[in-house]
Amino acid sequence: MNAKECVWKVRSVKSYPEAKNHIFVGRPSEINSTYVLLKCRTFHFGKNVNTVRDIQVGKVEYRIIPWSRIEIVNVLDKDFDYKSSQLSMGEKGQINLTDGSREVLIYISNDSRVF
Numbered sequence: 001m002n003a004k005e006c007v008w009k010v011r012s013v014k015s016y017p018e019a020k021n022h023i024f025v026g027r028p029s030e031i032n033s034t035y036v037l038l039k040c041r042t043f044h045f046g047k048n049v050n051t052v053r054d055i056q057v058g059k060v061e062y063r064i065i066p067w068s069r070i071e072i073v074n075v076l077d078k079d080f081d082y083k084s085s086q087l088s089m090g091e092k093g094q095i096n097l098t099d100g101s102r103e104v105l106i107y108i109s110n111d112s113r114v115f
Contacts, residue, residue, distance in 0.1 A: 004028050007082050008038065009074040009104055010065060020044045023106055024063060025082045025097060035066045041082060043097075049107050052087040052095055076104060 010024040026040020042058035049055060060083050076082075081099035090096045093109030 003031060003075070006078045007076040007080045008036075008040075009076055010036070010038065010040075011071045012065060012069045013071045020046050021107075024065060025076075025085075025104065026060070027082075029062065033067070035064050036070070038063050038065055043087075043106055045107060049095065049109070052089060055087060055095065055107065057087065074104075077102060080104065 004027070007025065007027055012022040012024070014021065021044065023043040024038055024040040025043070026038045028036050028038050030037035039060065039062050041060050042056075042063070044056040044058070045054055080102055082097070085097045085099040085104075087106065088096050088098050088103075090103070090105075094105060095107040096103040097106050098104075
């Protein structure tokens with residue numbers, strides 16, 4: 001598997017508790033020991049997310065993400081259409097990014113009452 005051929009979902013580290021969550025979904029263009037250059041969309045949200053409208057979605061563009069700021073990378077199917085995918089409400093407080101045939105989890109409530 002060539003990492004550049006796949007679509008990545010990247011969660012970045014938050015520096016302080018009040019910071020928003022940052023999720024990047026896209027395809028890596030360059031990978032080196034310092035950073036990843038990702039052609040991606042961004043998803044920003046705080047602690048209280050009730051609907052898809054609570055998530056700010058950025059347009060597709062190149063972003064440099066230092067490895068030191070990357071918390072986790074999920075490797076998605078190379079055919080996942082991250083450019084035109086839409087946010088949708090799922091079960092149990094989930095918000096997913098869907099391209100019509102596949103779903104990728106973007107947010108899940110930590111409120112145990114939802115489950």
